[in-house]
Structure formats: structure tokens, C-alpha cells
Amino acid sequence: MSQVRLETRWTPVQEGAASLYELTLTNDGSAAISGFRLCISGPARIDPAASIEGGTLVARLSNHAELAPPEGFVLAPGESWTVAVRGPVALRHWNDGARAAYLALADGSALPVAVSPTVAGGEDTPPKAGTQRYPVPVAAPVDIAVIPWPAKIAVSGGRGAPAGLAPEGESPAAKEAIAAFAELTAALFPAEGIFRPVTEGGAAVRLELAGEMRPEAYRIGFAGTAVSIEAATRTGFLYGLITLGQILRGARQNPETFIFPTEGEIEDAPTHGWRGAMLDVARQFYSTGEVGRFLRLMAWNKLNRFHWHLADDEAWRIEIEAFPQLTAIGAWRGHGLQLPSLLGSGMERQGGYYSKAAIRDIVRLAEGLGITVVPEIDVPGHCYAMLAALPELRDPGETGTYVSVQGFPNNCLNPAHEKTYEAVEKVFDEVIALFPSRIVHVGADEVPLGAWSGSPLALEKLREIGGEELAADHAKRLNVLTNGHGADEIDGSGAAALQAIFLKRIQAFLASRGCVTGGWQEAAHGDVIDKDRVYLVGWRTVEVSAALAGRGYDMVVAPGQAYYLDMAQSEEWSEPGAGWAGWSSLEKTYEFEATAGWSEAQLEHLLGVQACIWSEPMADHAVFDRLVFPRLSAVAEAGWTEPGRKSFERFAALCGLMPNLYGFWSV
Ligand code: TNX
Helix, strand or coil, rough: CCCCEEEEEECEEEECCCCCCEEEECCCCCCCCECEEECCCCCCCCCCCEECCEEEEEEEEECCCEEEECCCEEEECEEEEEEEEECCCCEEEECCCEEEEEEECCCEEEEEEEEECEEEECCCCCCCCEEEECCCCCCCCCCCCCCCCCCEEEECEEEECCEEEEEEEECCCHHHHHHHHHHHHHHHCCCCCCCCHHHHEEEEEEEEECCCCCCCEEEEEECCCCHHHHECCCCHHHHHHHHHHHHHHHHHHHHCCEECCCCCCCEEECCCCCCEEEEEEECCCCCHHHHHHHHHHHHHHHCCCCEEEEEEEEEEEEECCCCCHHHHHHHHCCCCCCCCCCCCCCCCEECCCEEHHHHHHHHHHHHCCEEEEEEEEEEEECHHHHHCCCCHCCCCCCCCCCCCCCCEEEECCCCCCCCHHHHHHHHHHHHHHCCCCCEEEEECCEEEEECCCCCHHHHHHHHHCCCCCHHHHHCCCCCCCCCCCCCCCCCCCCCHHHHHHHHHHHHHHHHHCCCCEEHHHHHHHHHHCHHHHHHEEEEECCHHHHHHHHHHCCCCCHHHHHHCCEECCCCCCCCEECCCCCCHHHHHHHHHHCCCCHHHHHHHEEEEEEEECCCCCCHHHHHHHHHHCCCCHHHHHHCCCCHCCCHHHHHHHHHCCCCCCCEEECC
């Protein structure tokens, strides 16, 4: 039990007055405390330029901040100390403030501090968390429950739901799909007995190989008590079974609303080949078990690409035998460690990484569920953790500082340093060996404008490729703070030119290993990468994605305003989530049309859509469940169902049947 507690209060900008973020520490114990620093972490960052009353900001890394009371201050039992930050921090939602805190003492030890959610002035709605419930209405617009909605449905009749499903088939594809479905339903719905033999009342379902059918397509036929599925692949069979499983659950749980058909057909195939979900396991760690459940939820939504964001400034999560330091140092945060507490991780050592054996298990599980795993190692930006573990990758002559949009100093691998390539190639060789997809996403997002401006090696390289003027201009960016209010526009800058030579070389390396390179949209800077061996994820606006497609890049569309599931669902304080890209209700995410207005030529380069789960706000599982579900299903339906067949009214009536990750539901 902590003897000390922290309460935080937020007062937004008001006529003439700057915003105010007050932190009040109370000593509930019986001993006085002195010589301490209050260490906090949570999504919001305290700007070094803020004016602080009642204390000073003595250290900061991104959202980790250490605040000290005045010299000689003693926090007596029963007393409180308040430190107030005036100015540019922006808190928009209850989970933005400090989510963890501790006191660092003069002897190097630390004391735990209990933290409650930040309170906003004048706000009395309790903080929301847990997946919002969408109750199934008695009168739904449709009489079977399936998400994503199939391409063609002509069914009727309706018996009460059978007790379960007993699929049978002789082809290897059918047998594998049946095994995967048995495992999937047992894991997602352990007590429901969806998969059950005929002897236990299961309805027989015949799986027959079809000659001509697209890889993920299936056809279900209902005739009395006989049910059949036709497909050409294991995944087609699995998707047919998932559709049947959903229909069964709907009819069983809401018999007044949904039927289990006795006549007719469902014929189904996806609109887009790429129906992705990205999970950021760097900002928060998710165990193999959690990732496994996430993959099963993806399959239940017929999502088929798992973009696994394995490394970022805040952590490195994948075992690399050539560099054990990467995980020994980069996978853990806590008091006294090289990486401090961040994003609500507290004083205790916290984190983790995936061993190679764990990764092979995940890849195998995904494959059985029809999911391709795309690993991302984010370079050359977002590399603070990697550089903490491998400081020898820095230019030894580098001076000065540049800062990333998330507040990490000097966080980029140096494109002008040969050691960078030696290390990155070793890392990628080990990554490639683990992932059969042969698609490696290399990040390439958010390199700050001032990156490498104090590196003699980088400036020399710039002189070589762009001349004296470009190098001289770039050198002027040293110690100039950018990134105050969003990621930098770097097109045409020295940083973009350096990133371009890096990416060109990395892509050539990956191509030599038979791999396609993935990148965020910024990888297009300078147009140097080979468009035939790359795909980009467009995350800013759809217009930019369309324009890149028009320039010949294969695009996956994941716009922040609608498909970033870390964004809050409304602008209310009581709703958790981030807010830099705005907010998106379930309806807005559902109705969003990523490809509205694309030309035929642009559509030829559209691979599909993707939800992105950035983890800055996910310090708490109930927040994860609120942010991700059921919006994940809304993106899944956009990936599968033709725009003309979408209906929010129908989706809202069905989505309450979809499972979430941790089992937190809002009251
Ligand atoms: C932008 S999108 C980022 C991430 C953050 C995310 C938070 C992109 C390629 N970079 O580093 O986690 O915003 O919403």
C-alpha cells in the first residue's frame, strides 16, 4: 500500500489565462518525506518551456517528467504539496495526465505513489472505460447476425439455433479449417460449445472443395437441417465456418431477433485483399497470450494482415541474437534503468519481449487463421530504445540536439554511418528468417526536420549528394526546436535527403533477400524507392494516399481521423483516448469511405484498409477494450463489404455480439 497519493487537475485555457495542470501530492503515512523528486508518466508531455509554480522540472524524457519541490522542502504526514504547470501541455481526455507516479529519493531508491485519473475543472462525468455496449434490438434490420456483412444473402426459414456445429470434410484444406475453427471457438467462447459433435447435438456441416473460387471466398447452402460450405482454400472454409458460427451465436443469444436459416444461400468474398490491423507493442507490451487472442479476434472479423509494430522509441520487443542488448536494455522500463518509466509504466521494471520461439508460435497461429504477419522495425526515426542499447551506432562526432514529435532527443539511426547498415542488415536478416510473409515494414515515419544536423558524417554526406548549400542549411537546424505541435513536414529538407539514401539502400538489401518493403507514407520522400517492391501505409489524409497511389505506390489506407483506434470516440473529457487527429465515434469510423473520389488509375494501387492501434493510451486494459471495440469491426466491414452494402443501422444492431480482448464492458 502506498502511503503517498497523487491527484491531478486540468483547467483548460480560459479567456486570457493559460491552461493549468496541477499535481497535488499528499503524504498519508506517518513519516515526513524530504529530498525527493516526483516522477510521473502518462501520455501528456510537460513542455520544457512551460512555466512551473511550486517546483521545478529537473528531468524529462518524452512523457516521463521529474518535478522537484523547493530546496529543503519537507512533506510532513497529512500534508500536501502542489506543483502547477502553466501553458502548453494539452490534456484532452481523462487518461492524458499522469497514469503512474513514484518518488525518487536521494539515496537512489524509490517510493510508490498511488495515482487517480486526472480530473478536469467543472467536469463531473465519471471516466469511461470498457467496450461500449450496443444492445441487440428486438427488431433488427436483418434476420441473421454476420459481421462483416456478406456479399450475397438469400436465406429464409428459421429453426431455433442448433446446439452447435459439427463440420466434416475430407480434403486437407477442409480438415485444417475445421481444426482451426475448433481451436478458435474454444478459445474465444470457451463455455459456448459452438464446435460439437453430432452425438452431442451438433448440426452436420459438409465442407466440399469447389473448383473455381477466389482464395478467401466461400458459399454456404442451407437445406432443412443440412448445411454445406464450398470453398477452394483452407481460409475460404474457415471464413464459411466463422460466418456460420456468428449466425449460430446470434440465433442462440437473441432468438427473438435472429434466425438460423433452413433454406437458401450465402455467397461471399472480400472487396479488399488487405484487411489489416496494426498493434503497437512498443509503447505498451502485450504478452504472447494477448497477441494470440488479438489474432483470434482479427480472424473472427475476417481481418487478414497483422502489422506488428515491434520497435519504437519507448521499447524494442524482438529477440535478436546478434545484439542481445537490444532486449536486455530496450525491452524494459523503470526507475534506475536506461529507459525510464513511460506512458504509465511505473517505478518497477516493466516490459518484455518476444523470444524467437514465441514469434514462431504467433506466426503459426496466425497462418492457421488466414492471417499474414508483417513485422515492423521502425527505422531510421523512432529509434531511441535501439540507440540506447547500441550507442556505438551514433556518429562519434555528433553534437547538439534535435527532438522528435514525441519528445525523444536524437532518436534516429544515422544514414551516413556505415555501422548503421551493418547493424540494420543483421537485424533484418534475423527478422526475415522468422516471418514467412517476406514483407518487412521499415517504418520511415516522423523523422524530425533537424535530424542529424549536428552529425559531421551526415553533413559530409549531404555535401556529397546535394551540395554545400543543402549541407549548410541543414547545419543551421541544430538545436532548433521543431515539432511543437505536430510532426514536421520534411519534404525537400536535408533530413528527407538523408532518409532517402538510407531507405534506398535498405530496400535494395531487403529486395536482395526476396522481400517487399513496407513503409509509412513518409517513405515516399524524394521518390527514391523502387515502387514495384514497396507498399505504403497512408496515415495522414486520404487525399495524400490517393495522390501517392496516383504516383504508382501500392497503398494501404489507415487515416488517423477514422482508423486510428487510439483516438477517443468523442471530444468529451470522460472518453479516454488520444486527440491529435481528432476523435471518431463508432459511426464515423464505420461510415468513413477511404477511397471516395479515387480515380480508376489510383484504385489500381489500392491494396486495402487497416486499423492502427497505437498504444500510448493503453496503460489500462479497460481503456484498450473501449478504444478498440467495436471500432475494429467497423474497419473490418469496410475492408470486406462493398460500400453500397454497408449500413450503420444494421452494423449497430449486430456489433454487440462481437467479443473484445480483455472482457471489460462499460456499465
Ligand atoms: C503517429 S502514425 C505515429 C505514431 C504514434 C501515433 C499516435 C505514425 C506512422 N506515427 O508514432 O503512436 O501517431 O496516434
